[in-house]
Every structure is written in C-alpha cells, then in structure tokens.
Ligand code: SF4
C-alpha cells in the first residue's frame with residue numbers, strides 16, 4: 001500500500017501554485033528570493049508600514065517571506081535539507097492561498113519603493129507580481145480583479161466600454177471642441193490611415209473623464225498634428241501588470257500594437273497613465289514577445305515636444321493656483337520619467353512646488369497595483385494613505401497634478417478621506433487651459449505653390465552631411481537656402497541676407513550657440529527673424545530655454561525625417577496656421 | 581604549539597575551505613541554471629541612464645550611503661554594516677595570518693588595530709542581536725538561521741579578538757576555539773544567509789541593469805533642488 005505523504009493531502013490549487021512557481025522562476029526572481037538577509041532596511045520605505053505603526057505584517061520582507069518560504073521548501077535545496085533553519089514551509093490548503101492573496105493583493109501596491117531601498121537588490125514588487133499571477137492562475141483573486149480581467153479579455157478594454165459608447169464619446173468631444181474653438185476643422189479623426197500619431201487612452205477617460213480626450217484633441221489640433229484614434233484596440237492600459245497574468249498582458253498589448261500597424265501609424269502616443277505607459281512601453285513587448293516596429297511615447301513627452309518645437313504656445317498665467325506634482329510609481333520607479341512632467345509644469349503654470357520626497361522616492365498614491373478595483377481592501381487602502389496625505393498637505397498647494405489615471409483616483413480618495421483642500425488634475429488639462437490658439441489668417445500667395453516657396457532660410461550645422469540634407473530638403477520645397485558651417489557664419493549671413501528663418505545646430509564648434517542666438521535676437525535689423533534650434537542632444541535644450549528671456553521660435557530634434565523637418569519649419573514660419 | 585592546534589590551524593581549515601568552495605560552486609551552478617529574463621522593449625529615460633551605467637551604479641551603491649533613502653536616513657545602521665563587514669574580512673584574514681605569516685603579529689600596533697576592528701564588529705554583532713530580538717519588525721522577519729548566524733559570527737569575533745596576539749603562553753583554548761569556529765563558519769556559511777554575498781553581485785547587477793534600461797539608474801540627486 002502506498003504511504004500517504006504531505007503531497008497527497010495538499011489541495012489541488014495549492015499543488016498547482018507550487019508547480020507553477022517552478023515554471024515562473026527566472027534568475028532575477030530567484031535572486032530576489034535567495035538574497036534577502038532580513039536586515040529590515042526596507043521596512044520604513046513602505047507606505048503601508050508608515051501608516052500602520054506596530055503591525056509588522058506590512059513589512060516588505062515579511063510579505064516577501066510568505067512566498068519565499070514556499071520557494072525555499074520546494075526549489076532551494078537549503079530549504080529542502082534544513083527547512084526549520086531557513087524558515088521554509090510548504091502550502092497545503094486553499095485557506096492558506098487566501099491568506100497569501102490578502103498579502104499579495106491587499107497589503108502591497110507593487111509600488112517598488114522597497115525594491116529601490118534594498119541594499120541587496122531584492123525586487124519584492126516583481127516577486128509580488130509573480131505571486132499574484134500564481135494565485136490568479138488558480139482563480140484566487142479579489143473579485144474586482146476577476147471582473148476587470150474578464151472585461152479586458154472579452155470586451156477589449158478594462159472598463160467594459162462598448163465600441164458604440166466609445167465612438168459616441170469621441171463624437172461628443174469633437175462637437176464640443178468645434179464649438180469651443182468655433183472651428184469645424186477641429187476634429188477627432190477615427191481610424192485615419194498612415195497618421196504621424198495614433199493616440200491611445202485609458203478607458204477611464206471614455207467612461208468618467210471625457211474632458212481629457214477633448215483637451216488632448218485640442219492640443220493635437222493646435223499643434224497641427226496628423227493624428228487619429230483607433231475605433232478598436234484603443235485601450236493602452238493593461239490589467240496584466242496588476243494581476244500578474246502575462247498571458248493577458250501579452251494579448252492586450254498585441255491587440256493595441258496590431259491596430260497601430262493596421263492603421264499604418266508612425267508613432268503610438270500613450271495618454272497620461274502610469275501603468276498604461278509602463279505596461280505598453282516597458283513591459284508589453286516582453287509579455288507579448290513582440291518587437292514593436294513603431295515609436296511609442298507618453299503624451300507628456302508629446303506635449304513638451306510641441307512646446308519646444310513651437311507648435312503650441314502657452315500662457316502659463318492661466319494656471320496660477322499653487323500646484324504640486326505627484327510622481328506615479330510606474331513612471332518614476334519603472335520607466336524613469338521624472339523630469340519631463342516637471343519641465344512641462346514649469347512652462348504651464350506659475351506656481352509649481354515640489355512635494356517631498358519626490359521622483360523615484362515618492363510615496364504611492366495608494367491606488368497603485370490595481371488597488372482601486374479591489375473594494376474589499378478600501379478601508380485598509382485609505383488608512384495606508386496617511387503618509388500620502390501628510391506629504392500632500394505639506395506642499396500647501398491647491399492642485400496636485402499627476403500623469404496617471406490610477407493616481408488621479410487614488411489621490412482623490414485620499415484627499416476626500418483626509419479632508420484636504422486640494423483637487424487633482426492632469427497635465428493635459430493644464431496644457432489645454434493654457435493653450436493660446438491663434439485665429440486662422442488668410443494664406444499668403446507664396447504658400448499656394450511649394451510649401452516653402454518665397455522663404456529665405458539660413459541653415460547652420462557643422463556636420464557637412466547634415467547641412468546638405470537640411471538645405472536640400474528646404475530647397476526642394478521652394479526655400480532659398482544659405483548654408484553656414486559655424487555660428488559666426490550664420491550670424492554674418494543673417495545680417496547680410498535678412499532671411500525669414502535661421503536654423504541653428506546647438507553643438508557647433510566656435511562661439512557658443514547661446515551667444516549667437518542672443519546676438520541674432522538683439523540685432524534691431526533682424527526684427528521678426530524666426531530662430532529654430534536643431535540638435536541631436538535634447539538635454540541641451542534646457543540650456544537655451546533657461547538662459548533666454550525670449551525663447552527660440554521652435555525646436556527640432558535630430559534625427560529629422562523630411563516630413564518632420566518640413567512640418568517643423570512651416571510651423572515656425574507659422575505657415576500651417578495661416579493656411580488653416 | 582600542540583599538534584591539535586597545528587591541525588586546527590592547517591588541515592582543519594583547508595578541509596573546511598575545500599568543502600565551502602565545493603558547495604559554493606554547486607550553489608552558483610544551481611543559480612545560473614535559471615535563465616535570466618531579457619528586456620525586449622526600447623530603452624527609456626535620458627541619455628544619462630543606461631543598462632551599463634545602471635549596474636555600475638547598482639554595484640557602487642554599497643559605498644554610497646546617500647544613494648538610498650534607507651541608508652541615508654539610518655546612518656547608524658550603515659556604519660554598523662561597514663564595521664561588521666570589516667570585522668568579518670579581518671577575522672577571516674586572521675585565519676590565514678596566524679598559520680602562514682605569524683611574524684606580522686609581532687607588531688604590537690598591528691595587533692591593536694586588528695583587535696579594535698574585530699572588537700568593534702563584536703559590539704555591532706551584540707547590537708544587531710539586541711535589535712533583532714527586541715524590535716517586533718525584526719522579530720517578524722527573522723528565521724532561526726538569522727539568529728544563529730548572528731550569534732555564531734558574534735562569538736567568532738570575540739574569539740578572534742582573543743586570538744589576534746597569537747599567544748598560547750596562557751593556554752591554547754582561545755586559539756582552538758577561534759579556529760574551530762572558523763572551520764564551522766566555513767562549513768555552515770554556504771547553507772545559511774551568510775552566503776548572501778555570493779548572490780549580491782548578481783542581484784545588484786540584474787536589478788541595476790534593469791533600472792538603467794528603464795531610465796531610473798543612476799538616480800539624479802535633485803530631491804532638494806526646487807525646480808521653480
Ligand atoms: S532591505 Fe532587502 S535584504 Fe533587507 S530585509 Fe528588505 S528585502 Fe531583505
């Protein structure tokens with residue numbers, strides 16, 4: 001007769017979790033599971049710990065040990081030989097799995113703050129996501145996670161927004177925009193092929209916050225962008241990030257990527273959403289095993305680019321309330337996007353105040369990791385928001401800006417619960433508010449022929465190939481071009497030829513370009529001259545923008561396609577506006 | 581010197597070292613059998629960050645207490661970490677100096693310096709033990725191995741301090757205890773948390789590379805600088 005073993009009495013689900021754990025292990029995960037020395041240094045980095053003093057079950061290492069003990073018992077031979085010594089333990093029942101669920105979903109938002117504070121390089125947030133995935137694979141998860149995952153699998157977006165509702169919302173926003181601008185050419189194009197930009201959104205925007213779609217459309221219109229929104233595959237969020245289900249993550253991403261390809265879009269712009277950006281831009285190609293052939297950027301980068309290229313103009317005095325910025329965990333700790341939103345904020349409002357700590361050290365809004373969909377943990381979530389509330393209050397700001405829809409909801413709840421006198425908004429709303437829309441003017445006769453016909457342009461670049469390329473493209477489009485290899489040459493040519501535009505490469509040898517720029521600007525004979533900066537080193541832009549009282553009229557990043565160059569130059573010369 | 585002490589200083593240590601090396605090799609082979617996860621997506625972040633810069637920064641992190649909030653705000657724990665690990669290195673070095681270069685220990689200043697370094701590590705060990713048993717957060721995350729490893733190392737430091745002068749005039753018990761503890765330590769280490777340093781280069785490499793790829797590492801220290 002076969003002797004009964006512990007394995008025989010293990011529940012089916014527990015057995016599946018143990019087996020699948022083995023399949024999920026890679027070197028990074030194993031490293032995080034074996035390297036913890038229980039030093040406790042990460043304890044205070046977790047907002048749950050800070051807001052629940054005296055309860056060690058919130059400590060990151062404690063939470064990690066709940067899955068670590070199973071790993072040690074089954075996959076690490078020290079745990080198999082000396083389980084009592086290293087705290088290795090197996091898992092037997094569904095009740096134990098429920099306890100694990102309570103920790104993985106209810107006591108951690110996968111914010112990664114502890115990971116950045118571990119001297120050993122233990123990435124608990126990644127381990128926790130894996131734990132969630134194991135539980136989800138046996139159907140053990142909060143009800144909200146099950147519902148949202150189902151919607152994303154079946155309807156194609158995580159809020160179950162039906163296609164007709166979505167399209168109706170877009171139409172409604174388009175009408176509002178046309179009314180606001182009194183301009184029937186202001187459109188929200190759907191399924192337009194071969195556009196420069198395909199814009200994807202969080203379903204929360206279609207369902208609860210359509211204003212953000214309208215605001216984004218206003219900005220695209222003002223920038224003269226060639227853009228579209230897909231009628232299907234428009235959800236850039238991905239619940240796979242929260243549920244730990246790589247299969248869902250891959251399927252959702254593939255749907256979006258395929259759609260952009262079908263439309264022939266050149267670039268996928270992801271609206272302001274921390275988890276959407278992280279999952280689509282930074283994780284999905286791995287889940288979907290998809291080599292994405294087009295560019296992807298966050299709408300924060302897009303808006304900033306428009307300002308720098310002179311494609312939109314902002315009047316920051318329209319946003320004069322004190323503003324602070326909340327860094328989304330996914331953007332700051334998993335995608336490195338901390339400076340772009342600040343740069344834009346400084347251009348769009350008059351009183352920006354930092355929150356401390358900030359950037360990759362910021363605390364979670366409490367709504368991360370899909371917490372907003374797990375209503376059973378709401379009281380715990382709100383209690384753990386104490387540290388966030390203190391942080392918000394200390395800024396004295398009236399408005400908290402965040403580039404994440406989860407954070408909007410998480411912060412709104414914290415603000416309401418702790419009775420703070422603040423509101424939450426996003427950069428897209430502030431930019432739309434500050435947007436200066438110039439009235440359409442009659443097109444000059446020269447624009448009837450070639451797009452740059454009649455324009456006189458001095459092009460300065462020290463790289464001969466680049467100089468030739470820029471000059472040739474502009475000449476092909478009808479401009480008269482004068483070439484300069486240094487800043488001084490450009491200055492001399494500008495004084496002699498009195499052109500409409502000077503384009504300056506930022507890193508030319510000789511006299512600093514900032515000085516050339518100042519001399520061009522201060523020359524009374526060159527009044528009305530447009531100046532556009534071109535560089536392959538975007539970090540140098542700040543130099544000019546910070547130093548100059550009157551900023552350049554436009555800004556272009558290398559490498560430049562013919563289309564981008566033409567569009568940028570025309571924008572600087574204000575031809576696209578004049579032509580409507 | 582008795583034959584037993586000679587055996588303890590030489591043969592015993594050599595056997596323990598060979599054993600430790602074998603188990604370490606097995607451990608590393610086991611670890612490397614797990615495939616490393618790869619990043620397929622394009623890099624994010626500014627030009628100041630990259631996978632290479634990320635892992636270099638991550639490795640250098642140990643010497644940059646200001647880099648992480650956890651070490652920046654708990655300086656005493658960082659100092660304890662430095663003293664403790666200096667003590668470990670010195671006490672291990674001592675197990676080679678006594679049998680192979682005893683002449684070095686005729687220098688009284690060197691003896692004093694070694695005793696101070698290891699003695700401080702002993703005090704840190706005691707402090708760490710008190711923290712581990714008295715702090716509920718530390719208790720909650722401690723396994724028997726955490727306590728045992730700490731007690732073992734702290735006791736070893738104590739006997740290392742006594743062994744530094746390499747003087748057996750008053751008896752050999754302290755030298756024998758030090759060498760037997762060293763041997764036990766070498767045999768025990770691969771099975772315990774003390775082997776963390778084996779994984780450290782890997783975990784910090786992979787985490788740093790990934791953070792660099794994602795534009796997070798190296799972190800720019802701008803937290804205190806107002807941006808407007
Ligand atoms: S800081 Fe790292 S090594 Fe220390 S307890 Fe936390 S996870 Fe473990």
Ligand code: SF4
Nearest residue numbers: 046108109111112114
């Ligand atoms: S990932 Fe964030 S919420 Fe989770 S344990 Fe770490 S610090 Fe706490």
